[in-house]
Amino acid sequence: MPELPEVETSRRGIEPWIVGTRIADVVVRDRRLRWPVAPGIEGRLRGRRIESVGRRAKYLLIKTDNGTAIVHLGMTGNVFIVDHDAPAGIHDHFDILLDSGRSLRFRDPRRFGSFFFSKNPLAHPLLSGLGPEPLGTDFDGDYLWRRSRGRKVNVKQFIMDAKVVVGVGNIYASESLFLAGINPKRSAGRVARQRYAVLADAIEDVLDRAIRAGGTTLRDFYGGDGEPGYFRQQLEVYDREGEHCRHCNTVIRAIVQGQRTTYYCKSCQT
């Protein structure tokens, strides 16, 4: 389940292998991703030199000397480095072949991921309306508090809204609300200013620790270096329904909010 820490882990994993190389070719085997892969993408990227690998929200931005490849991992996507002649599996939907003899390979069993080309990625319709980066300077408790005034939606769905703040998916939303001691069912508009300060800190803390652990691997996430993420061991509530809270021993509960499972501790989170 790639959320911000997993995408960042992937970014760091592939960066040393691809920056400074030139794109020899692009091979798309299945164009049916979340949005159809544009037929011209191979020609736009072929021959270009890769200058950097960035990240905006959960999008990887592979910047070349003439335009940027935008890659989203969706739910089950992975990017990793292989040799040119490595045989492709059925879910290996595209390769970016590099002049180094390696390829950046994209694997995504459920095809919720995406692959675009853009001259100006931040102006792309899918990226232009995104909220601030949670680890950036324009994100803090007062920002969340301002944005939440008048909002009836529960605070868990509120912080998962990419127009509010990016990168906080289902795992880290549950985790940060636990760390902040906030009940996920509470209306966003009814969370006090001071509690948003605590929540913003919790979001930053959990994302930072998850990045340092290489992300969370529940089933099928592997970083660009092929290593799973180890943050699962630090999860306090996510996927722990029926287990005991490590702080107060209360049984962790699971509820459904916005068609997604939320995990929380009834006594630590009020």
Added chain:
DNA sequence: ACTTTAGCCTGTCGGC
């Protein structure tokens, strides 16, 4: 402007 719902997609798992 906000809220809710449906839908995309396939591997895995529990129940019968």
Added chain:
DNA sequence: TGCCGACAGGCTAAAG
């Protein structure tokens, strides 16, 4: 053992 429905959840678009 095999079948089948539920579930996982990123995100957008459309409807209310």
